[in-house]
Amino acid sequence: MSYMGCSQSIDTAKRWYDGYRFGNGDVYNPWSMLYLAGCLTTEETSFSNDALLPRPLRILNLEVAYLYRAEIVERFATVAGGRPRLTRVHQALVDGNTGLVEEELSRIAENAASSFDLTSENSWQMLLLGLLFNIWGYAEPVSNREFGLGRPDIRLEPIDQANLPGKRPLMTIELKFERDANPKALDCSAHDALRQISERCNDEGPLPAQANGRVRWGISCADYRIAAACERV
Secondary structure (H helix, E strand, O other): OOOOOOHHHHHHHHHHOOOEEEOOEEEOOHHHHHHHOOOEEOOOOOOOOOOOOOOOOEEOOHHHHHHHHHHHHHHHHHHHOOHHHHHHHHHHHHHOOHHHHHHHHHHHHHHHEOOOOOOOHHHHHHHHHHHOOOOOOEOOOEOOOOEOOEOOOEEEOEOOOOOOOOOEEEEEEEEEEOOOOOHHHHHHHHHHHHHHHHHOOOOOOOOOOOEEEEEEEEEEEEOOEEEEEEEEO
């Protein structure tokens, strides 16, 4: 907000939007901040006086989009323990390495977030979305978009990227939050999340041009504990 000349509104933003605590910093919903700073626009201008009509939004220009992206990548690389650790998480997700995903996400949650913040599926989704920006060979993650018969929590589509030969799998992630769940219940919840992707056909249909198959993730969270289930199809 300081970059956009809105530093006088920072205290107001903090009162309006309750942020998440990651490490030593408070992280606020970036779309809310962009809106407050006047950096979002829409092409949908019909019924302009209807404040309750949902409208698709986009970032105002490339300068703001680049700043937004770079800020997210840097902040969440720090949350993950540095870029090498974050890259390790990314590759584990692409490879379908459940043990490593569980280990790294549990470590990130324990070291970088307060248990008072990770208290819902939405808070975990925000954390994971931030960690999934800038995966090499993938577009930015999209969340809660309609695919098949539902809206998967997170979807990442492979893209053509220089110096990266070959294709990569289309990735779909479904999250569950289970308060105070024991390890067995947490594992069952992760497999339920995984099964939901196929039951709702969230990744069915023609693959993106750069995709080679599909990788599906069901991830269940409880406090700092993680259970993950994965399948490649």
